[in-house]
Amino acid sequence: MTPTDRPGRRHGPAPWSDLSRPPLHETALRRALVRPGGLWTSLDLVQETGSTNADLAARAGELPEGAVLVAEEQVAGRGRLDRRWTAPARSGIFFSVLLRPTAPVERWGWLPLLTGIAAASAVSRIAGVDTGLKWPNDLMVTVGSEERKAGGILAETAGGGIVIGVGINVSLRADELPVPTAGSLGLAQAAVTDRDPLLRAVLRSLEEWYGRWQGADGDAAASGVQAAYAAGCVTLGRAVRAELPGGEALTGEAVALDGEGRLVLATVDGVQRPVGAGDIVHLRPDGPPEGSRQE
Structure with missing residues (x-):
């Protein structure tokens, strides 16, 4: 009997082999984030999909607010203006959430900006990387002396609510960049590139900011969203x-x-x-x- 023939050993290719990019822990994430009285009502993790936004939008009519869909890899991810967003498996955080705001629809345009605040503040805190916001929904980090895009946000209405997708390049290496001027937390010398605490922090931050905005009936000034976005926006003054x-x-x-x-x-x-x-x-x-x- 060879080592690969030991009883209980799975034959065929391993589900993941890059030790620097371990998989997310679905059960632990669900336990940490889905709780009674909280915003997040479900969390599902898939190994690969075309787009978490497209998948969640297709089911939006049957799901409650707070559904979260996470993918280890997106093969047809989309950014603003239908641009493609691609990255190797387990190299980043790719997820979408379903929200059903009670605030007036004309104020929903603040939601992708609010999500940017939540993501940037969480990444800065956990990864130790200064993360700025390029209007309207790009996350920017500094690689060397260059300002580079490391993440993006896409929002679209569906099923009477709004689906917001977030993609953040975490461990993407220079030879894996989709364009030379893209970036990642790793290239920005992040202190932490473990995706589990990063994802938990982003979703908890989003829950907090969304709660403030909802509590103010979508008023961006009263909720502090407008001031927070302006403070973190690297576009202003340029x-x-x-x-x-x-x-x-x-x-x-x-x-x-x-x-x-x-x-x-x-x-x-x-x-x-x-x-x-x-x-x-x-x-x-x-x-x-x-x-x-x-x-």
């Missing part, structure tokens, strides 16, 4: 180019967030113009744009 739907481009200084979560640009002609949707490019005063899209 010269930017807003690439708007329809092909229009607008250049100016990002000076504020208005009460609807829109980015207010001060243009060269002295006009302050709110931007509610579009792609924001940070501009250097005397060089090329900083960063790049993660496709």
